[in-house]
Amino acid sequence: MNAVVEEHHDEHHDHGPAKGITRWLYTTNHKDIGTLYLWFSFAMFFVGGICALGIRAELFQPGLQIVQPEVFNQLTTMHGLIMVFGAVMPAFVGLANWLVPMMIGAPDMALPRMNNYSFWILPFAFGMLISTFLMEGGAPNYGWTFYAPLSTEYAPPSVTFFIFAVHLMGISSIMGSINVIVTILNMRAPGMTLMQMPLFVWTWLITAYLLIAVMPVLAGVVTMMLMDIHFGTAFFSAAGGGDPVLFQHVFWFFGHPEVYIMILPAFGIISAIIPTFARKKLFGYDSMVYATASIAFLSFIVWAHHMFTVGIPLAGELYFMYATMVIAVPTGVKVFNWVATMWQGSMTFETPMLFAIAFVILFTIGGFSGIMLSIVPADFQYHDTYFVVAHFHYVLVPGSIFSIMAAVYYWLPKWTGNMYDETLGKTHFWLSFIGINVTFFPQHFIGLAGMPRRIPDYALQFADWNMVSSCGAFLFGFSQLLFLFIILKCIRGGERATEKVWEGARGLEWTIASPAPYHTFSTPPKDMADAHG
Amino acid sequence: MSNEETYQEYFVPHSSKLPILASLGIFLIVYGMGNMFNEMSSGTDSSFGEIVLFLGGLVMGGTLFFWFSEVIKENHSNLYSDQLNRSFVWGMSWFIFSEVMFFAAFFGALFYVRTFVVDWIGGVGERGPSDMLWGGYEPHWPMMNPPDPEKFAGPKELISPWGLPLINTLLLVTSSFTVTFAHHGINEGNRKKLTNWLLATIFLGVVFLFVQGYEYYHAYVDLGLTLASGIYGTTFFMLTGFHGAHVTLGTFMLIVMLFRARSGHFSKTDCFGFEAAAWYWHFVDVVWLGLFVFVYVLGS
Numbered sequence: 001m002n003a004v005v006e007e008h009h010d011e012h013h014d015h016g017p018a019k020g021i022t023r024w025l026y027t028t029n030h031k032d033i034g035t036l037y038l039w040f041s042f043a044m045f046f047v048g049g050i051c052a053l054g055i056r057a058e059l060f061q062p063g064l065q066i067v068q069p070e071v072f073n074q075l076t077t078m079h080g081l082i083m084v085f086g087a088v089m090p091a092f093v094g095l096a097n098w099l100v101p102m103m104i105g106a107p108d109m110a111l112p113r114m115n116n117y118s119f120w121i122l123p124f125a126f127g128m129l130i131s132t133f134l135m136e137g138g139a140p141n142y143g144w145t146f147y148a149p150l151s152t153e154y155a156p157p158s159v160t161f162f163i164f165a166v167h168l169m170g171i172s173s174i175m176g177s178i179n180v181i182v183t184i185l186n187m188r189a190p191g192m193t194l195m196q197m198p199l200f201v202w203t204w205l206i207t208a209y210l211l212i213a214v215m216p217v218l219a220g221v222v223t224m225m226l227m228d229i230h231f232g233t234a235f236f237s238a239a240g241g242g243d244p245v246l247f248q249h250v251f252w253f254f255g256h257p258e259v260y261i262m263i264l265p266a267f268g269i270i271s272a273i274i275p276t277f278a279r280k281k282l283f284g285y286d287s288m289v290y291a292t293a294s295i296a297f298l299s300f301i302v303w304a305h306h307m308f309t310v311g312i313p314l315a316g317e318l319y320f321m322y323a324t325m326v327i328a329v330p331t332g333v334k335v336f337n338w339v340a341t342m343w344q345g346s347m348t349f350e351t352p353m354l355f356a357i358a359f360v361i362l363f364t365i366g367g368f369s370g371i372m373l374s375i376v377p378a379d380f381q382y383h384d385t386y387f388v389v390a391h392f393h394y395v396l397v398p399g400s401i402f403s404i405m406a407a408v409y410y411w412l413p414k415w416t417g418n419m420y421d422e423t424l425g426k427t428h429f430w431l432s433f434i435g436i437n438v439t440f441f442p443q444h445f446i447g448l449a450g451m452p453r454r455i456p457d458y459a460l461q462f463a464d465w466n467m468v469s470s471c472g473a474f475l476f477g478f479s480q481l482l483f484l485f486i487i488l489k490c491i492r493g494g495e496r497a498t499e500k501v502w503e504g505a506r507g508l509e510w511t512i513a514s515p516a517p518y519h520t521f522s523t524p525p526k527d528m529a530d531a532h533g
Numbered sequence: 534m535s536n537e538e539t540y541q542e543y544f545v546p547h548s549s550k551l552p553i554l555a556s557l558g559i560f561l562i563v564y565g566m567g568n569m570f571n572e573m574s575s576g577t578d579s580s581f582g583e584i585v586l587f588l589g590g591l592v593m594g595g596t597l598f599f600w601f602s603e604v605i606k607e608n609h610s611n612l613y614s615d616q617l618n619r620s621f622v623w624g625m626s627w628f629i630f631s632e633v634m635f636f637a638a639f640f641g642a643l644f645y646v647r648t649f650v651v652d653w654i655g656g657v658g659e660r661g662p663s664d665m666l667w668g669g670y671e672p673h674w675p676m677m678n679p680p681d682p683e684k685f686a687g688p689k690e691l692i693s694p695w696g697l698p699l700i701n702t703l704l705l706v707t708s709s710f711t712v713t714f715a716h717h718g719i720n721e722g723n724r725k726k727l728t729n730w731l732l733a734t735i736f737l738g739v740v741f742l743f744v745q746g747y748e749y750y751h752a753y754v755d756l757g758l759t760l761a762s763g764i765y766g767t768t769f770f771m772l773t774g775f776h777g778a779h780v781t782l783g784t785f786m787l788i789v790m791l792f793r794a795r796s797g798h799f800s801k802t803d804c805f806g807f808e809a810a811a812w813y814w815h816f817v818d819v820v821w822l823g824l825f826v827f828v829y830v831l832g833s
Contacts, residue, residue: 018548022548023548025550025553026548026549026550026552026553027548028545028546028547028548028549029545029548106543107542107543107545108543108545110617110620110623110624111620111624112545112546113546113549113551113552113600114552114624116549116552116553117551117552117555117556120552120553120556121556121559121560124556124557124559124560125560128560128563128564128567157571157574157575160567160570160571161564161567163567164563164564164566164567165563167563168559168560168563171559174628174631177627178623178624178627178628178631179624181623181627182620182623182624182627185623186616186619186620186623187543187616187620212627212630212631212634213630213631213634214634215631216631216632216634216635216637216638217634217635217637217638219635219638220635220637220638220639220642221638223771224638224639224642224771226570227760227767227771229570229574230570230573230574231760231761232685232759232760232761233760233761233766233767233770233771234679234685234761234763234764234766234767235642235764235767237684237685238654238666238680239679239680239681239684239685240679240680240681240684240685240761240763240764240767241646241650241651241654241672241676241679241680241685241763241764241765242646242650242764242767243645243646243649243650243653243654246642246645246646246650249641249645250638250641250642253638253641313658519545522542523542
């Protein structure tokens with residue numbers, strides 16, 4: 001390292017964070033922005049969770065006890081929207097912000113001011129979305145998939161603000177993804193080739209590509225709604241020569257890649273954690289990369305499997321069925337690789353590893369029910385029942401959410417410099433694990449027995465399992481207060497974390513101090529030997 | 534990636550008030566528009582939406598002005614390394630890709646309607662039973678007779694592609710050449726050439742917008758072709774309208790580049806702002822070619 005470079009280093013980067021609230025409002029630091037994203041996501045997780053508990057409280061017994069059907073519809077809609085766009089996606093963006101620059105040896109994200117812009121749009125967007133609860137006619141009540149004409153002709157006036165909230169989220173996501181892609185393509189430390197990147201970086205590169213490709217399509221479909229509602233266009237009105245089914249095609253062209261946007265970064269996290277605690281290199285790194293890319297490609301050509309019962313031509317049904325089944329192949333490669341990584345490893349079971357193993361098992365269950373749903377004649381039976389609800393909650397809660405929790409436990413010592421409380425962490429894991437299975441496993445049964453989704457009341461034969469499911473939901477929901485407590489406790493203090501934190505950890509982020517200094521890798525690191533697990 | 538000896542540090546800006554102001558600006562814009570549209574559709578007599586929208590426009594416009602000024606200032610202070618300039622290039626390329634996908638949604642809607650919906654509404658094909666809604670209805674493309682004429686009064690006549698649209702095509706294709714000549718001006722260090730060709734490009738863009746505006750006027754007043762005249766008017770105005778909005782933005786970008794060129798900005802090795810505007814211009818040009826073929830020529 002020559003002297004000139006060192007001098008530069010001192011000039012620009014010896015300042016720490018600003019004091020007070022302006023640090024967070026004006027920051028350009030990827031770690032600060034990552035923290036903002038993560039806390040925002042956690043707050044939305046609780047808001048969306050309250051909606052979910054409202055739903056489960058109403059469904060605890062048959063009959064209408066707590067909320068009216070109109071309010072129930074608003075709760076299901078807002079639960080879905082807030083969890084997808086407010087909790088899961090921002091959490092992954094927060095993790096990308098914290099980790100990608102540290103993993104590739106970059107001084108920050110490529111476009112730091114735009115990075116802050118991406119974040120601060122979100123509180124405005126969700127403030128506006130949540131405020132629709134107080135508007136005349138109430139919040140959006142047409143389901144998170146907002147099918148036309150429910151969301152156009154029959155929607156409450158608040159739909160206009162819903163549309164603009166979606167626009168804001170889209171703008172935020174697109175700018176955030178551009179930042180991630182540019183960072184990964186342009187900011188890797190010299191000597192780090194694409195095939196040396198940690199898998200979390202790889203999965204985020206592909207996720208960001210998906211986001212840039214499909215968020216504009218979402219913007220397009222809500223714009224069509226806006227025009228149909230206020231300017232008399234006929235996109236989704238058969239009376240004018242349009243077609244409500246067109247809405248579903250455009251929406252799911254966004255919606256299916258969106259599903260993988262919420263799971264690919266999770267694959268990256270799990271691929272980092274399992275090797276660490278199995279103390280082995282990741283089995284089949286190259287095949288993991290190719291499998292991720294294949295899943296991303298396939299996500300663009302399977303959208304109509306969400307619409308089997310809407311009346312698409314038989315050739316379409318067959319094509320979308322077989323194309324969907326093909327996704328099981330690259331996904332199977334991934335599950336195989338995780339299991340093979342653990343095979344004959346010298347395993348320990350700290351909290352992140354527990355979440356990671358639970359992820360592998362429970363996500364696979366969600367994947368299998370997905371294959372069941374991909375079979376057209378079977379789907380005619382399952383469509384819009386609780387079986388579908390069970391399926392996508394198995395891939396989203398013990399899938400995406402567990403991976404986020406695993407990531408928080410895994411990197412929290414690097415972020416705060418302190419170890420979290422392992423006993424409490426394990427307690428949180430087991431409460432969540434039991435809660436989630438008690439909530440969603442019975443929904444397979446009531447779904448197969450014919451209980452429809454998005455209905456506040458149900459026939460008596462579904463009563464027992466609904467009660468069980470509601471108990472599980474409250475267990476899972478309240479366990480998250482423990483998660484909050486563990487994080488706060490860890491921030492305030494605890495056993496000091498070492499640089500490497502975990503004995504088997506590999507990667508550039510484990511070569512810097514804990515907590516990570518405010519600015520890292522102002523000049524790029526040189527040793528790439530250990531860059532990925 | 535450069536080697537260690539020549540490595541110039543990647544410039545990470547200090548904290549900045551601009552992003553949070555831009556967030557406020559964009560929020561006020563959409564909140565204002567939301568109120569405006571709801572007031573319009575419910576017939577409420579209130580200008581709350583307009584006021585919020587106007588304030589948002591001010592905040593956003595001001596913030597963007599200072600934001601771009603700051604970037605230009607930093608660039609002129611030699612804070613930007615080659616690597617950082619590559620970040621801008623990548624960033625703009627991916628932004629244009631996102632715009633492509635936005636248009637793809639609307640083109641996709643047009644293709645879907647033309648390929649499937651028209652037949653199905655008329656009772657042809659596997660979704661023939663939808664014929665029950667409007668028995669005996671005979672659909673055509675372009676759709677001059679929407680199934681329910683009381684809700685959607687069809688257009689009397691359509692725009693011929695070989696009149697104004699053809700002129701507009703020539704204008705935009707020519708402007709793609711003129712903007713390239715302006716770029717050559719930068720490469721040759723010939724400022725006169727740069728500003729003159731840039732001026733010509735802007736002129737072509739503005740004329741295009743006027744012609745498009747006249748065509749809309751003609752469509753609404755003489756032909757009864759409106760946003761609300763059924764699916765043909767819907768796809769026609771949404772596709773050409775969003776394209777027109779993008780031409781407006783592109784023209785504005787080129788005007789900014791003209792002012793910058795006149796203040797002596799841009800050299801062969803340092804002209805990213807100009808290049809970004811030029812790429813954007815080529816992008817709207819290509820979209821227009823798609824429109825001309827699929828909306829105007831094959832559409833009527």
